[in-house]
Amino acid sequence: MTQKVSLGLAVVIFIAGMVFAGLFNVGMSATNEMDFCTSCHSMKINLEEYKETVHYKSASGVRATCSDCHVPKAFVPKMVVKVIAAKDVYHEIVGTIDTREKYEARRWQMASRVWAQMQANDSRECRSCHDWDAMDLAEQDRTARKRHGRARDEGKTCIDCHKGIAHEEPDEPEDVEISEQG
Structure with missing residues (x-):
């Protein structure tokens, strides 16, 4: 009887x-939807820019959504980002x-945090669409070809050059301390 129990x-x-x-899983998927991400008043500002x-x-x-750029695909990094996003x-x-x-x-504070995160993870979410190995530099215009080639050689990450790509790049406040910039 004990075994049956x-x-x-x-x-x-x-x-x-x-x-x-x-x-x-259903909950995680729902919180990755653009309608969910932009349901708060403040995120509507980002939506207008985007x-x-x-x-x-x-x-x-082809359209990238909020989660494509801000939510990792792997489970553990995704959970970390979800907790931080709270x-x-x-x-x-x-x-x-x-x-x-x-x-x-x-805005500067929030953007700086996102940029630091993207630099720390080598622009991981960008690279799910924009992989160095998939780029055909010969098909890019002369300036992009030169800059992307140099950036790759120097080990730069996407966010080093593309900070204003999906949202308005904020002006750095005049009173930002050195420690806050790093």
Whole structure:
């Protein structure tokens, strides 16, 4: 009888785990949707800017969404980013970035954090579409060919040169301390 109870309990735990994993996956997928990302008032500012970029509208019809650029594909880095992103929801709720003026006042800080993250991970999300090995430098215009070739040779990452590619690049505040820049 004890074996039957143990087996029954194991089956229940297994099924509960499968249900949890399925619901968790659905939740993660839902939070990667652009409608979810831009549902907060402050993120509508980013949406307006993004709609004017090549990442939103392109001749080929290919479109990168918020999660393509900001959410890693691998599970552990994705969970880390999701936990860190909760701060944006927090700041929206407590009113730190709930108006355009407040958002703009914090824009440099927020952008600098994203840039630092992209530099630290070698622009990992950019490279899921823009891989060095997939680039045909011969098909690029002369300036791009020269700059991309040099950047590759120097070990630069995408964000080193393309900070204003999907959102307006904020002006550096005059009172930024050296430690905050690093």
